[in-house]
Amino acid sequence: MSVLPPEAASEAEYYLGAREDAMARTIMAEVPVTVSLSTKKKKDQTPQQIIDEFWTKFTTKAPGKATTVIPSNEYAERVARRSAKAIGTTTQASYDEAAAVCKDKVAKIVKECRRVNQKYRDPHFDLELDLKWGDKDTLESLYNRKGKKSEPGFQFHPKSVKRVTDVFDAPKFYIDGPTANDVRQGRDGDCWLLAALCTLSNKPSLIEQVCVARDEQVGVYGFVFHRDGEWTSVIIDDKLFLTKPDFDESVLERVLWEDRDRVDSEEQYRKAYQSGSGALYFAQCEHANETWLPLLEKAYAKAHGDYQAIEGGFTGEGIEDLTGGVTTELYTADILDKEHFWKEELMKVNDQFLFGCSTGMWKPIWGERRGIVELHAYSVMRAVEIDGQRLVLLKNPWGRYEWKGPWSDGSKEWTAEWLKKLDHRFGDDGNFWISYTDLLRKYQAFDRTRLFGDDWKVTQMWTTVSVPWTLDYHDTYFAFSLAKTGPVVIVLSQLDDRYYRGLEGQYRFELNFRLHKKDQEDYVVRSIAPYRHTRSINVELELEAGEYIVLMKINATRDLDILPVEEVIRNYARDRRDKLVAVGMSYDLAHSKGKPVETEEEKQAKKAAEKRKKDKELQELRKRIMETSHDDHYLMTKAYYKEKEKEKAKAKLRKKKAAKKLAAKKAKEAGKSSEPRDETPVPKSEIQVEITEPTAPVETPEASDAGSDPKPDPQVTTPEESEAKKDEQSAPEETETKEDSSSEVKPEAPEVPDPPTAEGEQKAVEEQGTTTENEQKTAEGQKAPDSAPPEKQQEAEGEEEKTEDESSDDESDIQSVSEISDRELEIEWKKYTAAQAAARAAAATPAQPSLPAAQEEEDEFESNPWNAVATVGLRVYYKVTEEDKGKEIVKLRVVRPNLYAPKEEEGEDGKDKEDERDGRKSSMGLDVDDSSKDATLEGNREQRRKSIMSLVSGDA
Template sequence: MSTISPHAPASEAGYLNQDAETRTVMAEVPVTLPSTPKKSKQQTPQEAIDEFWSKFTTKAPGKATTVIPHNEYAEKAAKRSTKAVGTNTQISYEEAAAVCKAKVAKIVKECRRVNQKYRDPHFDLEIDLKWGSQDTLESLCNLKENTDPGFRPKSVKRVVDIFDDPKFYIEGPTANDVRQGRDGDCWLLAALCTLSNKPSLIERLCVARDEQVGVYGFVFHRDGEWISEIIDDKLFLTKPDFDESFLERMLWEDRERINSEEQYRKAYQSGSGALYFAQCEHENETWLPLLEKAYAKAHGDYAAIEGGYTGEGIEDLTGGVTSELYATDILDKEYFWKEELMKVNDEFLFGCSTGMWGVGYGERKGIVELHAYSIMKAVDIDGQRLVLLKNPWGKGEWKGAWSDGSKEWTAEWLLKLNHRFGDDGNFWISYDDLLRKYQAFDRTRLFGPEWKVTSLWTTLSVPWTLDYHDTYFTFSLAKTGPVVIVLSQLDDRYYRGLEGQYRFEMNFRLHKNGQEDYVVRSISPYCQNRSVNVELELEEGEYTVLLKIDATRYMDKLPIEEVVRNNARDRRDKLVAVGMSYDLAHSKGKVIETPEEKKARKEAEKRKKDKERQKLKKEIMEGRRKRHYIRVKDHAKRQEKKAKAKAKAQAKKAAKAEKAKAKEASKEETGDAKDQSLESEKEKHVHVVSPAPEDSKKELGSESSTEPNVETPSTESEKPAEASKVSEESKVDETPTPSKDEVKDVKEKPTAEGSESTDHPESSEKAADEKTPADDSKDGKPKPVEEGKEKATEDEDEDSSSDESDISSVSEISDRELDIELEDRANAPSPPPPPPAGAPEEEPDEFESNPWNAVATVGLRVYYKVSDEDKDKEIVKLSVVRPNPYAKDKEKSDKDDDEEEEDKDKEPKSSKGLDIDDSSKDATLVGNNEQRKKSIMSLIPPTN
């Protein structure tokens, strides 16, 4: 043991002390050895790509159809949407209006019974503001970073407390009534301005009201059908109540007033100007703020209606179908003017917007960027094509040609157009300037009572690769006529926050059965993605509608399950309200199994069960054959050992017999009587102790003690017979004799489940049989065998017949045994997870843990005109065709791969997978030169 000298250098002492500390710390803290990084397996580029796609796309796509537990309402709604039945376009509106009127009547009766005004328990602005829950103002947050819409109303009052003389309509609803509030719903207000051009359109929205009780009933169009919404008459205000704002009260009472509170109310909380959101121009008109409130409630809250497109708003308010048109895409501007714009407020309603790409800001000659306008009128007078536009703000106008005060205006033109100058949001613009200044137009087709509609919804998984889907619609048209085909998805604005991570854009292509080329395809809009449509004249016949859906995933949004988890505790009421809208919306696309699909599923389940039975049977029989093989080899070894032992015993007997003969002969020659008597006594003693059995006597030729001269077969003569017997035994199994290691592996391998325990050879029997007299000798020479053991060896030979019967054949397993085994396996508990390995596991793949899982609910609506004699006829029959995985499974089991590839080429849909303007289509043309030429020529339209 060394010590440190007191005169040692400081550096040395420090080093030693440091080393001691290090050793102490290392003793206290467990040592963790650095793990060697796991080597990544070597893959070819193709293998790496295939593995990536297998992890990128989920093998079990799906989407929650309900988020509220035990929701029986969604199940009832799903049953109502399973059949496509043609109905008049007005039927749905009439049903919703009747329901709405009944609701209002019941509420009025109830309120008058208890002498109380109506208070909406599902959309109570006052409780929401006082308690700070913000449920009527804010949507469910589905972003990783919470966003605040910034709504800060200060108080809530009823209509009778806000307006001195409230009137729902004053001279009817007009575009001049509209004033936008603090919500970003200019698109909705522009739609209302557009509706005001056609009489009775806005009046159709509010179907029932009782202003004294304070209850209002509205109807809106949603996902192809009309719904009703009931509200009370409470509205948000911009200023707080006099008693609740100390600062406002102190500022207001800076001088003496007769009644400060009343004057404060009249100044800040009275009339349309006091409202926080939309307001009418007239101080006492109330229809606009109440309609906006009902629309906000239908969508969940005021934040849900921020931002949108005028065309979608017109659809929700009229039940029409909107097409998105672009100024740069108009082929014939003359036709667009005469056949479309000139029919505004008759067959169509029009809106226009700026900033289509969302990059503009500010204004251009008075036209505001990222803003929606409504087209009020189009006129063609004295060679001038002019359009009247309306800014929903009620101010802000065009400053170019034909603007207020421009040089184009004369007194004559003011009379012709009945125009009045003033910054009221109404302005005229020329047709050419309209096409230059506005990029997008929303054209809404209106449907009268002469139109019928047939609709059907479905849910499908959207693959990452953009192509026409395996699921498609088919319909038959019984009569030639004008048709409007609409492919739409669910309006996720109604359940804002639960829309998920994917945004879908749709397209479709119309094919007439029997024709190789398609009839028409939809044009994908740049902005509106809720629906796409085409309007054309169709001949009677059978048609197919192929779907192409493009999904875009936004990872900054949370999936639905996380939004539900985050809001289940803190915002229960909000989650229930929005979740109910979500459930009812998705119930439309619930996939219900058809009888054909049910039959195919049962057949597939039967095939799967039979396959499992065959696999289990093969597994069990394989185990039995292996064990039988081992038993046969063990039996052959035992027989060989028995034969050797028997040969040795017989040889020893023969030697003893020769020896006895020699002794007897010598005794006779010498005449020694004493020795002869002793030998005789010895022989008697041996025969008495070990009498030979009957079978043994037969084999030895009836050997007895009194006949010493009996001849016994020699060892050499015995060997060939025994060898032939062993060779015959080994022929039971033609498999070559395994090595010792192979036999050991087979013995140690666990037997197949369900095998019988009697099939196992006893280990003790093996041990007893394998031990032979020859094995007991150390030097390789056989030990002398005692007479008792010799006889035991002969006795063992008697059981050879029974031993042979045990290995005669492999028993076939019965069907009942297979059923029991399958049941036991199904009920068996799952094995415990393996213990963690010492080395760290490889990090999971990001796409494997969160794969592509886009699921869309889409619907097809077919509008068609009918005459009076065809009103009761079913002109359109609509159905959805889904791929049947069970049928494909059957085809795979019945056909080989080559036949399956040939059938794929014969399928009608596979040849339509690409558009005509897709260069890849050229490579899909199959057949000889004549067939390819025929396919190419079929794409050329016929000449008249």
């Protein structure tokens, strides 16, 4: 949001920006208006697939947020450890501790300065050095808008810097105490802060509690402010910005001033332009020598980083920062009982409550309406009811511009008696009376701040949550126990990003919450979402003792015109180191509060989850290795037996050739014999038979039919035929022998049992190549299968073929693979994890584009996905008696989803088991006034009605 400088109606633009933001909000978190589900529809994709793919790319898969921007920031770690546990303290004790620290700081600085005889100069917020060098670190925030580097509308142009003692002739911190009449706004658009100061001035000692220590001679001042639920101290020197340059450095002013001769022109120039409250560039007191207001404004600017950071805001936020109270945003149109609002709230102003009011909620204009300035904040000073008249005294922090209607200065309603009753005097000083009726008609919003005294304690805790694009109650929630029935104020807040302007990031968050009693679906109370205030929301109520949970619903809005934190750091790391360090330190300390600190139980659960994950992956790895081993072993064994079958066939062929050769040799020897040839038929037992293929039994003469000639068997070779074919077989034999010898290179095979004995005999025959006659007779005597009669040979070959088939197809013959040992598994696990790491590293390395850059289409949501992360805190204020102050009335904790718990399977009732946790968040997601809830109801009409009315706990 932006704000115009005071000369252009001060903070008017800020309220305009707030109004526009409120108008632009929708139920769902905002996304850019240029959203398209797909730049180019892919082929074979359904509309649902396109939408699913879009949402997959839209949200980041690894949500997170930078919690530190300063390298090696050990201070942030300390804050994180301190904030890990919620401890209840009285609201006064928190203030007293910060005030004591502030006083000690001032005392130490005073002692140090007196030792060296020098006034204090603040090295962390040095206005003079900043102005002379032109850095403007004390004036302007880090710029984080896309486009130009700076925004002229926000630039301040003070001309010089002077110490308080050089500006004021007789400076005094207070003159008759701090009052609302002291307040005059300068050139900063912080009317909301000044309106808060005007409001505080009505209650004695409130402003004095902010200014806790000072030494005006040394020039050091100490202040305390309430930030993010606790008090913090700020130390400043007494240097202030002026509107006019020094006499020696001026050009135009000195020329105009010396248009005539003057006595001591320089001194006259100083008195005219650089003396008194009127010479100050920013806020000033009405009295020419009073200094508390400009110094307090400077301290507040330093706390937030610079003067620009405090431009634009809401009065209630300023009152919270100055008092530690809790502000509620009220809208005139929402007030149910205006009588109750008058009697129980407005009439208690300056007692239990402080009030501010503002205009211009809905109209995008600024200006003036019967004296009331639009888009402007006012202070409620008093509320009285006299003689039937209900009147309210308001204060314009500008010190001018007043209401011109009934009961305004000089109106007909005023009489001398009324002037005396109300102790009022006319004058354009910004103070004016208005009737209660006109107040509700002319002002659209009120900031009501509840004040806490010594009888109140507070317990708080912070956490960080990832905010989804869809709007629903978060899985992370707060739970607290209340030991005593009584009034309670519950505040859900987020970090005040005003303290680290420029590093707030692209996301803006709006908070809502619901309070439930444990084990009850019906909520006790629900927060009312404000239109303007986003820093915190709260409810006030009377609570019974018991266990409660606070469900959070956070709405995130993204502004893509704002640079993310990491880009701002890159832009300013070289050029504005000092500024980045100061703002970055504030950023780190704030975010360290919500940094999750693992409990001992969570650490143990994490270790157990990591062990379960590793065990599961090891089992899967073991299974994959064993499956691969079995498959490889099976394939190698099959290949081995296939090779053995080939060897068998070759051996059989060689044996047949050897038998033919032997028969031919015998026939040749028989032909050379000198004895006459015996025509006696050869007995069947002496006939040499060669079987080339399995055949049917050979028919003998006895087995043939009578009177028929026996038919020659083509498979049978006689000695004469063997001799005749000798020459024909010799040549092919040599060729085949060469081929066989060249094919005897066998692949390495696993050790398996040898095939049947016949294979061994065939292998022996193969190695011998040829066999002598005696060896042949020996083989015949051993009745080898190939030399057996045809009937026996056929049976042997059948048995052999059967054995070969079974040995090649029956997996039971394959040797089993031994189980992998734990040591082997660990070695494989190391290789596996190393391969995974290498794959991730390779994926992280940008690959060379396969297409020219102009032709590539990069998905805008995949490159810059939704990643909203908010740091939120819960504060519980509760009233206590003196005897209860030492007791722990409230115990507060953060309940996060157990990410390390094992996933449960379906239970006996068929429903998914849920993690045990406080409350029933799963059944409490939708609000009762959300029509979508009706569709989720189950059962008959009575059961659905009970579920809506929450008359029964649990599922209806």
